[in-house]
Amino acid sequence: MSYQEIVYEENGPIGTITLNRPQDGNMFTERMCHEIRDCINDIRRETRTRVIVLTGAGDKFFCTGGRKDGMEDTQLYAGVLPTLEMYESIDRLQKPVIASVNGFAVGGGNVLQMVCDITIAKESAVFRQVGPMVGSFDAGYGTWYLEDLVGKKRAKEMWYRNPKLSAKEALEWGLINHVVPDAELGAFTTKIALEIANRGAFALASIKAAFNARHGGVSGLSRMAHDLLLRGYLDSGEHDELAKAFAERREPDASRFGH
Numbered sequence: 001m002s003y004q005e006i007v008y009e010e011n012g013p014i015g016t017i018t019l020n021r022p023q024d025g026n027m028f029t030e031r032m033c034h035e036i037r038d039c040i041n042d043i044r045r046e047t048r049t050r051v052i053v054l055t056g057a058g059d060k061f062f063c064t065g066g067r068k069d070g071m072e073d074t075q076l077y078a079g080v081l082p083t084l085e086m087y088e089s090i091d092r093l094q095k096p097v098i099a100s101v102n103g104f105a106v107g108g109g110n111v112l113q114m115v116c117d118i119t120i121a122k123e124s125a126v127f128r129q130v131g132p133m134v135g136s137f138d139a140g141y142g143t144w145y146l147e148d149l150v151g152k153k154r155a156k157e158m159w160y161r162n163p164k165l166s167a168k169e170a171l172e173w174g175l176i177n178h179v180v181p182d183a184e185l186g187a188f189t190t191k192i193a194l195e196i197a198n199r200g201a202f203a204l205a206s207i208k209a210a211f212n213a214r215h216g217g218v219s220g221l222s223r224m225a226h227d228l229l230l231r232g233y234l235d236s237g238e239h240d241e242l243a244k245a246f247a248e249r250r251e252p253d254a255s256r257f258g259h
Contacts, residue, residue, distance in 0.1 A: 003035045006032060007020050007057070010048065013197040014053060014193045014197065015052050016052070018056065019036075019056045022058035025065075026062065027109075028063065028065070044095075049095065051196050052093065054097060054113075055099070055100040058102070058103070062101040062104060063109030084140070091141075094209070097118075098119070098120060098193055099119040099120070107134075108142075113127075114145045114146060115145060120188060121178070122167065122180060123180070126165065127175060129162055132162065
């Protein structure tokens with residue numbers, strides 16, 4: 001697919017999504033949210049790509065949140081859907097997603113890196129929540145996932161006081177995984193992505209589903225059960241024996257079933 005506000009590139013097992021609005025801090029618009037969601041859904045359906053890297057164009061901004069004048073009417077519930085669907089598409093993708101933070105990750109941009117599975121930042125990156133300063137807030141992913149990462153007290157401080165965190169401070173707080181010199185961000189991200197790409201895809205998908213099920217409620221648990229059914233159980237000896245026994249109108253050989 002061709003996109004206007006993101007760039008998607010494949011390099012072996014690694015797919016890279018680049019937010020491509022550097023002139024505006026890589027802020028996401030309604031179009032960008034839809035493009036990220038659609039790109040992720042395309043990646044979901046193919047097997048070439050094993051790991052996704054999410055980054056920003058340029059060397060100053062990862063993402064500085066969303067443009068209100070580029071979103072739907074925020075007085076309508078539909079106005080929140082593009083952003084939510086973008087977060088959900090990343091969270092629900094069965095493949096690992098790495099945020100490669102190349103600059104400011106502010107507001108929705110910080111939430112965007114939080115919903116990724118692993119975050120690698122360059123030393124000069126900055127992390128911040130600014131909602132209450134600018135007349136906004138995130139009472140969903142931006143609070144629940146932030147609390148999981150840094151703890152309730154620090155999560156509340158990030159939302160109440162809106163401090164700027166350096167990459168080093170973000171690492172100390174548990175908000176991100178790695179900090180590297182600015183010039184080494186791309187190479188280090190590729191190294192980690194290739195390492196993960198060599199792991200078992202089914203195992204990684206199952207682990208990610210298990211992590212997400214707690215926040216997903218019935219939907220999350222159902223998704224995990226559905227994925228395990230389609231991607232594991234239907235290929236097991238238990239499934240084959242039960243289906244064959246039913247078709248042959250006989251009792252199945254239960255001794256063949258493992259635990």
